[in-house]
Amino acid sequence: xxxxxxxxEFLLEAMPYIEKYQNKILVVKYGGNAMTDDTLKxxxxxxxxxxxxxGIKVVLVHGGGPEISQTLKRMGIESRFVNGLRYTDExxxxxxxxxxxxxxxKSLVHMLGAMGARAIGISGIDGNLLRCSKESEALGxxxxxxxxxxxxxxxxxxxxxxxxxxTVGYDDDGNIYNVNADTAASAxxxxxxxESLILMTxxxxxxxxRDDESTLIRKVYVSxxxxxxxxxxxxxGMIPKVNCCRDAIRNGVGRVFITDxxxxxxxxxxxxxxxxxxxxxxxGD
Numbered sequence: 001x002x003x004x005x006x007x008x009e010f011l012l013e014a015m016p017y018i019e020k021y022q023n024k025i026l027v028v029k030y031g032g033n034a035m036t037d038d039t040l041k042x043x044x045x046x047x048x049x050x051x052x053x054x055g056i057k058v059v060l061v062h063g064g065g066p067e068i069s070q071t072l073k074r075m076g077i078e079s080r081f082v083n084g085l086r087y088t089d090e091x092x093x094x095x096x097x098x099x100x101x102x103x104x105x106k107s108l109v110h111m112l113g114a115m116g117a118r119a120i121g122i123s124g125i126d127g128n129l130l131r132c133s134k135e136s137e138a139l140g141x142x143x144x145x146x147x148x149x150x151x152x153x154x155x156x157x158x159x160x161x162x163x164x165x166x167t168v169g170y171d172d173d174g175n176i177y178n179v180n181a182d183t184a185a186s187a188x189x190x191x192x193x194x195e196s197l198i199l200m201t202x203x204x205x206x207x208x209x210r211d212d213e214s215t216l217i218r219k220v221y222v223s224x225x226x227x228x229x230x231x232x233x234x235x236x237g238m239i240p241k242v243n244c245c246r247d248a249i250r251n252g253v254g255r256v257f258i259t260d261x262x263x264x265x266x267x268x269x270x271x272x273x274x275x276x277x278x279x280x281x282x283x284g285d
Contacts, residue, residue, distance in 0.1 A: 014272035021056045021271065024195035025157065027253075029185035030062045030108075032202040034261030044200075045108070047267045048162065049117040057157045061165045061188060063181030064104040071099050082138055084237060086178060093141040093176040097123070100166035108164050120161045124169040124179060127152025130187070132169035132177040143169040143177030145184065148191035186244035190251025197248050198270060199241060200261035205278030206242070208233055220281050222249050245281040256281040 028048070034040045051058050065086070069079050072095055080087040088096065101123035112119035124130030129152055132143030156163045167184040169177035182199055189197040206228075208215040220228070225246055228234045234242050245256040259270045259278035269277045 010273070013274060014268075017272040018054050018056075021051075021195060023055055023057065025057045025059065025189075025192050026051065026271070027059045027061060027185055027189035027192065027194045027197045028267060029181050029197070029199045030060055030261075031065075031181050032200055032261045034200050034266075035062065035064070036066055037262075040261065040264065041111070043264045044261070044267065045111045045115055045117075047265055049112060049115040050268070051271075052117050052162050059153060059157070059163050059165065059188065059192070059194075060108070061167060061181060061185040062100075062104060062108060063167055064100050067104050068096055068099050071095055085135075085139055085142055085180070087139055088141040088178040090141065090175075093178055096178045097125075097168050097176050101125070101168050105164055105166040112162060112164065118161050119164055120156055121164045121166070122152060122156075123166040124184065125176070128170075129153070129165070130167070130169035130177075130179060130184060132171055132179060134177075141175060141177050143179040145169065145179065145187045148187050150188070150191045153188070153192060180240075182241055182244045186248040186256075187251075189248050189253045189256075193252040194248075195254045196271065197245075197253050197256045198267060199244065199256070199258050200266065201241065201258055202260070202262060203258075204260045205258050206234065206238065217279055218276065220279060221284050222246050222281065223284065242281075249281055249283050254282075 030044060034044050048058055048060055072079050077091065105121040109119045109121040128149045130145055131147040133146055135142045135144040153163050167179040167181045169179045185197060204213045204216050206217045206220060207213065208217055225242060241258065248256050257270050257278055257280050259266050263277065266277055
């Protein structure tokens with residue numbers, strides 16, 4: 001249990017960061033263990049509510065892979081993955097829309113509302129937010145984002161709402177697309193020219209030595225990324241995640257963080273403290 005003095009010290013340390021983010025946009029991609037662990041979920045929703053209360057314009061972007069897999073299993077539909085991405089035929093795309101834009105999205109909106117936040121749930125279909133095309137024929141209806149229309153988000157933010165976005169996209173032919181949550185959060189943050197983007201994951205951040213958290217790299221310049229890939233520091237599933245960080249920075253986001261969603265209050269510790277928690281990506285050399 002944190003003592004009163006430690007709480008006061010954290011608040012004092014957080015003051016300049018709160019001032020920096022006042023009326024600025026923060027996009028948070030929510031997923032991993034923080035989404036499946038009920039205790040961690042409560043902490044994340046409380047953090048989101050607090051940030052909104054202190055004047056930060058928060059957009060929460062979520063996935064829901066485990067919920068989709070459970071629903072498909074109950075319906076007798078086999079989950080199939082291609083290079084780590086869910087193969088999505090038309091039937092699966094309808095299930096994705098039902099689970100993400102329905103059950104998962106409204107559950108998060110309900111939790112935020114119970115904590116006092118004015119949350120509103122939308123999907124990438126609403127307001128033509130995420131117009132997509134096929135990433136590849138091999139993946140079916142997995143969406144590559146062609147355009148982000150931010151009008152619905154800016155309207156919600158200006159009216160004092162906290163938008164909760166499910167990563168379902170569309171095309172002009174009436175097709176529904178399953179969109180990777182990291183990709184969607186990066187594209188949305190870039191289109192909004194957000195101050196920061198946080199990608200919550202199940203690792204501490206970018207590690208120079210795999211599985212050794214003491215080798216955490218706290219700051220990465222976008223220009224460093226190719227050499228880190230060549231060295232093998234960025235490899236496997238971290239490559240597409242880091243590419244999302246790079247794309248967000250190139251599209252005008254000030255800072256991007258990969259942070260450990262398994263840690264309570266990880267978002268507050270990342271944004272509102274001197275030390276931070278995970279890896280920060282910034283523009284420059």
